[in-house]
Amino acid sequence: MTTSRRAGRVTAADVARASGVSRATVSYVLNDTPGQTIPEPTRRRVLQAAADLGYVPSVHARALASGSTGIVVIDTSTIPPGEFVATATRTLSRALVERGYVPVVNQYTGAGAGGEVLVTLAQRLHPTTVLALGELSDDIIRRIREAGVARVFATPSSAGIRDIAEVQVAHLAGRGHRSVAYVAPPEPELAGLSELRLAGARAAAASHGVALTAIPLLDQEPLARELRRLRDEGVTAVAAYNDEVAVGVLGAARRAGIALPDELAVMGIDDLPVARRTFPQLTTVAQGDVADADVDLATIDAILAGEQPVLPRTAPRVVVRESA
Numbered sequence: 001m002t003t004s005r006r007a008g009r010v011t012a013a014d015v016a017r018a019s020g021v022s023r024a025t026v027s028y029v030l031n032d033t034p035g036q037t038i039p040e041p042t043r044r045r046v047l048q049a050a051a052d053l054g055y056v057p058s059v060h061a062r063a064l065a066s067g068s069t070g071i072v073v074i075d076t077s078t079i080p081p082g083e084f085v086a087t088a089t090r091t092l093s094r095a096l097v098e099r100g101y102v103p104v105v106n107q108y109t110g111a112g113a114g115g116e117v118l119v120t121l122a123q124r125l126h127p128t129t130v131l132a133l134g135e136l137s138d139d140i141i142r143r144i145r146e147a148g149v150a151r152v153f154a155t156p157s158s159a160g161i162r163d164i165a166e167v168q169v170a171h172l173a174g175r176g177h178r179s180v181a182y183v184a185p186p187e188p189e190l191a192g193l194s195e196l197r198l199a200g201a202r203a204a205a206a207s208h209g210v211a212l213t214a215i216p217l218l219d220q221e222p223l224a225r226e227l228r229r230l231r232d233e234g235v236t237a238v239a240a241y242n243d244e245v246a247v248g249v250l251g252a253a254r255r256a257g258i259a260l261p262d263e264l265a266v267m268g269i270d271d272l273p274v275a276r277r278t279f280p281q282l283t284t285v286a287q288g289d290v291a292d293a294d295v296d297l298a299t300i301d302a303i304l305a306g307e308q309p310v311l312p313r314t315a316p317r318v319v320v321r322e323s324a
Contacts, residue, residue: 010055019049030055071127072096072304075106075154077114078134082244083272084287088133095300101128108189115140122147129153129304153303161193162200164269167316168239168285169201172267172324173208177237180205181230182214183249185241194241197269201239217245223252231256231264237324243268243275243284250278250323265324280322287316 012030016023021042028036029046038046049055074092079085085108093103104125106118115137122130122144129151130144136154144152172180182201184194198214205212213235215226227238227249240246246268250260258264260280268275271286 010053012055014053015046015050015055018053019045021046026050069126069128070101071104071125072101072129072131073104073106073118073121073125073127075114075118075130075132075136076134077106077108077118078132078136079108081108082242082270083274084242084270085133092131092133092300099301099304101304119143119147122149131303151303151306161196162203164285164287164316165197165200165239166204167318168267168269169204169210169212170208171283171285171318172237172239172265173204173210175237175265175324177265178209179211179233179235180213180237180239181227181235182212183238183240183245184214184216185245186217190241197241212239217241217248218252220248220252220255223248224256227253227258227264228256231258235264237265238267240266240268243270243272243282246282246284246323247274247278250280250282261323267324271319275319275321278323283321283324284319285316286319 012023012026015030016026019026019042025038025042026046029038029043030050074089074096076085076089089105093105096103104121104127106114106121108114118130118132118136119140121127126147127149130149130153132152132154134155136144136152141152141154169180180201182198184190184198202212204210213230215230217223218226238246238249240249246266249266253260253264253266260266266282268282268284269287271284275282275284
């Protein structure tokens with residue numbers, strides 16, 4: 001049977017008319033309702049009509065029929081975008097789709113607006129689960145639950161942000177560097193996370209007897225002049241906010257005629273693929289938590305089942321290459 005697609009939104013009633021069955025039968029077939037015995041030819045006819053018409057069940061109808069919309073909101077509203085976050089989001093989305101869920105991503109919006117957007121999504125979409133890759137305030141979690149979302153999972157991250165920077169500076173200190181520059185990202189929206197990372201770098205510097213100077217990432221020529229000045233004042237290494245900032249430092253150092261890593265060691269954070277493609281290849285700190293590309297699928301299953309598992313934290317590890 002071939003049925004042409006109709007204009008506008010296709011409803012279950014349209015599928016029922018096209019397949020010559022009742023709306024109840026359509027509901028039983030499309031929702032795979034247990035306890036209902038539908039003849040196989042009828043089932044195939046309904047599915048074919050739905051496919052021909054391009055039928056997509058509404059979120060609210062699905063919720064009424066099954067008690068669940070099947071939507072999972074992946075919240076990255078507290079984490080500014082970057083390759084690391086994009087990889088984590090892709091991994092989680094793929095895992096959810098494989099399990100029959102529909103992932104919806106709430107991305108970083110800046111100015112603290114992400115939490116309010118997340119609450120609105122909860123109220124309008126009625127997701128099965130909210131899975132946040134960063135921290136959510138108690139108030140936001142309460143309001144999401146008041147919207148009817150029973151499963152809200154967030155991953156506290158502040159301590160991890162400091163820990164990574166401590167590992168970074170400790171590695172440089174272990175290589176004999178006693179004067180290090182911390183290079184912060186230029187984006188205002190990253191200021192809060194950068195301050196956390198800088199606090200970790202300062203703590204490690206104090207414990208290892210390292211002098212730490214903080215500077216912003218500038219355009220290439222001004223940064224080249226700044227790096228020459230720092231080198232002349234005795235700075236021998238750079239702890240960059242992340243790998244993307246470190247790539248900018250590498251380029252400016254080469255523009256300044258500074259030998260890498262002999263005159264200036266450079267180190268990033270995140271171990272992004274770009275770290276292996278720079279010259280010299282970038283020494284960096286790899287992270288390990290729920291946002292890792294190798295996300296633990298058993299943990300995802302536990303979260304979807306309504307559990308609040310304790311995430312195994314992998315200690316940050318230094319990936320030594322050529323730059324430091």
